[in-house]
Amino acid sequence: MVRAAHPTEEVAERFGKVAQTREKKMETIVLNVRGMSCGGCVSSIMNVLQAIDGVDGVDVSLERGQVTVRYDAGQVGVAAFKDAIEDAGYDVAG
Numbered sequence: 001m002v003r004a005a006h007p008t009e010e011v012a013e014r015f016g017k018v019a020q021t022r023e024k025k026m027e028t029i030v031l032n033v034r035g036m037s038c039g040g041c042v043s044s045i046m047n048v049l050q051a052i053d054g055v056d057g058v059d060v061s062l063e064r065g066q067v068t069v070r071y072d073a074g075q076v077g078v079a080a081f082k083d084a085i086e087d088a089g090y091d092v093a094g
C-alpha cells in the first residue's frame with residue numbers, strides 16, 4: 001500500500017502559501033493570425049506563446065486562423081503575444 005509522502009497538515013500549509021502569493025486575473029483573448037498553413041505552424045505558435053510567463057493555456061485553430069490565449073492579466077498582456085507571434089513569422093490581424 002502506498003502512503004502519502006507528506007503529512008496532511010504540511011500539504012495544507014503549502015497550498016495555503018501558494019494561494020496567498022497573489023490573486024490572479026485570468027483572461028482569455030482570441031487573436032486572428034494570418035500565415036498558418038500546417039501543423040508545424042500550429043506547434044511553433046503554441047511553443048512561443050507557452051514560453052511566456054503568465055500564459056496559462058494556448059489553443060490554435062488552423063482552419064479558422066485563430067489563436068486563443070488564456071493568461072494572467074496581472075502578469076502579461078496582449079502586446080507580448082502579438083510580438084511573439086510576429087517574431088515567429090506570422091501576422092496578427094486583431
Ligand SMILES: [Cu+2]
Nearest residue numbers: 037038040041
Ligand atoms: Cu506550417
